[in-house]
Amino acid sequence: MRLRLPIGFILLLAATALLGSENLVQFSDESLRARYQVLITELRCPKCQNQNLADSDSPISGDLREEVQRMLEQQLTDSEIKDYLTSRYSEFILYRPDVNKTTYLLWGSPVVILLIGLIAALRLSRRNTAQVVCSGRTEIDHETRLAELLKSGEDDK
């Protein structure tokens, strides 16, 4: 008896999940859906600071999702769709922009930073092995010196 309310509540929640899973966007050919999903996650909402078209609730994102769907139905290629949008909203709209003179730093810097890190790591590891060899040698020096001292002490007796 006491369980009835929580169970009812859980069923209600489950019902909302069902509602959400309904496919709201209809395609004449289901193969377009996969491309649609990729495109709307890679395209950025022009109004919001850091959301893609898939995430954003803003009206402009809704309009642009419709545009993407319309162009997919018109058999446009992915790059044609991106060109269409960048000619209007600039490269801002691409989360994965092409490599060109304004984006080479963006694409290149991870590689450069990785190289700097590798070089630093190599140099540091080399220096460490050199130190080990060096301290090994001084140890031998200490031993000979000790032996010499002991010897001279014995001589003094």
Place this chain on the structure above:
Amino acid sequence: MNRIALFLPLALFAVLTVVLLLGLDKDPAELPSALVGEPFPIFSLPSLHDANQMLAEQDILGDVVLVNVWATWCFACRIEHAMLNQLAEQGVKVIGLNYKDNREAAIDWLRKRGDPYAFSIFDERGGLGIDLGVYGAPETYLLDATGTIRHRRVGVVDDRVWNSEFRDLYAQLVSNKR
């Protein structure tokens, strides 16, 4: 060589500081304009005041004009409206692009607040808005007499914005036309 190398992190820090300080001045919400230098998009849309009268890009040509994107749901447009009325009084030709709005509400708005627009394009579905790269109202475009977009402002045009971004360019375009 080793002494110079010791200063390398400091130098890197200094460079990074300068770059980041410069970045503070930039408005991250502002998109680079893709349409400056491009012709105004082709369109065919009804007039706001008369659903039977169709307007097209030819109607914009011939004069240096401002095209102002606005809507009754746009709060900032209320603030901007007085400035547009003032510009229209000074003889600036302003064309309205009513963006994703309700026709009756828009006509009512212009009746109450004054109509600065030479004519108003009614873009109910926002198609011309997408062709222009509009992502929020208000937006204002300055077009030369050939219909080429020469400047774009996203956000309110007030005295300060007009004086710093539009006035000189507008005067220059008008004198070019003569």
